[in-house]
Amino acid sequence: MPGGPCIFSKGCPGRFGSVEAMITREPPLRSGEGPVGKQALRGGAPAIALRSASKRFGAVEAVREISLTIAPGEVVAFLGPNGAGKTSTIDMVLGLSEPTSGKVEVYGMAPRQAVGKGIVSAILQTGGLLKDLTVAETVAYISNLFTWTRPAQEVMDRAGIAGIANRLVGKCSGGEQQRLRFAMALLPDPELLILDEPTQGLDVEGRRNFWTAIRHDADLGRTIVFATHYLEEADAYADRVVLVRKGEIVADGTAAEVKALAAGRTVRATLADPDETAIGALPGVSSVERRGDSVIIHCAQSDRVARYLLNETPARDLEITSLGLEEAFLALTGDGPARSGSEPAAEGATPWSG
Ligand SMILES: Nc1ncnc2c1ncn2[C@@H]1O[C@H](COP(=O)(O)OP(=O)(O)OP(=O)(O)O)[C@@H](O)[C@H]1O
Numbered sequence: 023m024p025g026g027p028c029i030f031s032k033g034c035p036g037r038f039g040s041v042e043a044m045i046t047r048e049p050p051l052r053s054g055e056g057p058v059g060k061q062a063l064r065g066g067a068p069a070i071a072l073r074s075a076s077k078r079f080g081a082v083e084a085v086r087e088i089s090l091t092i093a094p095g096e097v098v099a100f101l102g103p104n105g106a107g108k109t110s111t112i113d114m115v116l117g118l119s120e121p122t123s124g125k126v127e128v129y130g131m132a133p134r135q136a137v138g139k140g141i142v143s144a145i146l147q148t149g150g151l152l153k154d155l156t157v158a159e160t161v162a163y164i165s166n167l168f169t170w171t172r173p174a175q176e177v178m179d180r181a182g183i184a185g186i187a188n189r190l191v192g193k194c195s196g197g198e199q200q201r202l203r204f205a206m207a208l209l210p211d212p213e214l215l216i217l218d219e220p221t222q223g224l225d226v227e228g229r230r231n232f233w234t235a236i237r238h239d240a241d242l243g244r245t246i247v248f249a250t251h252y253l254e255e256a257d258a259y260a261d262r263v264v265l266v267r268k269g270e271i272v273a274d275g276t277a278a279e280v281k282a283l284a285a286g287r288t289v290r291a292t293l294a295d296p297d298e299t300a301i302g303a304l305p306g307v308s309s310v311e312r313r314g315d316s317v318i319i320h321c322a323q324s325d326r327v328a329r330y331l332l333n334e335t336p337a338r339d340l341e342i343t344s345l346g347l348e349e350a351f352l353a354l355t356g357d358g359p360a361r362s363g364s365e366p367a368a369e370g371a372t373p374w375s376g
């Protein structure tokens with residue numbers, strides 16, 4: 023960490039706490055604020071570029087040749103089970119560790135440079151807060167470590183903690199403490215915000231309040247990357263889901279695409295006398311089942327099947343469903359062999375990688 027004290031970290035100087043990644047005494051690099059404006063920042067360089075990045079800890083291959091590009095403004099969920107390599111990847115993006123091989127860039131820069139300029143900040147999986155300070159004192163303290171920040175009141179408003187500004191941190195709930203970390207991460211007005219399992223241990227309401235604040239912020243155009251085990255969070259809050267398993271990306275697309283990749287879709291329609299042979303011959307159809315006056319078709323390419331049914335048969339009451347993200351997640355991250363890039367993808371889906 024360039025020039026920044028490591029005050030809130032349990033694991034200093036290894037894995038930094040919630041705010042260390044953004045503590046810097048260099049001026050932040052923001053639109054109209056720093057030597058390079060937003061246009062230059064967004065003038066082509068991706069927010070994050072991983073090129074065949076690997077991270078090895080002795081015999082453990084935590085990250086295996088991951089290649090990934092995240093564009094400015096994307097909200098991306100990094101979804102995977104325990105030990106998949108999410109934190110190891112995030113640590114490389116934040117410059118907290120170096121890839122064993124391959125390359126990692128943030129807005130076209132080395133990660134440490136981007137962090138040092140306030141372009142990226144993070145809420146990490148580990149890290150403490152000082153319990154005897156109030157919420158407002160904590161924000162002010164961190165603000166003083168920078169040469170420039172957004173106003174403390176503004177970041178507390180954005181994080182939804184202005185109403186508890188005078189509460190001692192030690193008295194705040196887990197969800198409130200996470201929103202305090204979020205407020206601190208907003209101080210340098212980063213282009214890119216990285217959250218490593220930010221709602222772990224929070225109850226449903228705590229999670230909802232946290233994500234309301236984050237999503238509102240994302241709507242203003244900030245790039246957000248979050249790691250999570252919570253499938254419903256990836257589904258509900260991310261524009262794009264990158265599914266990782268054993269250090270590799272096994273799927274990358276919208277939540278709908280990831281679900282379709284894993285499971286395909288089921289098309290159900292009322293059709294008294296279906297031509298099973300003709301339906302079975304459509305591309306991507308894996309089974310055709312008659313149930314009373316309904317036909318149930320399992321397929322990879324539901325649009326094609328729907329078009330056939332509606333245009334060429336008297337089918338009505340068409341329903342298209344896909345498996346839940348949880349089922350897709352299990353199918354993709356289970357212990358079976360990883361699926362390869364040569365397998366057919368669902369319509370419109372990003373092909374498998376990794
Ligand atoms: N410093 C380290 N030394 C040795 N092994 C490590 C180290 N950091 C991570 N690992 C190993 O690398 C693998 C990936 O760990 P990582 O923390 O990146 O997973 P994760 O996806 O973040 O998991 P979780 O969801 O539990 O946070 C694991 O097998 C872990 O034990």
Ligand SMILES: [Mg+2]
Nearest residue numbers: 108109110147
């Ligand atoms: Mg982790």
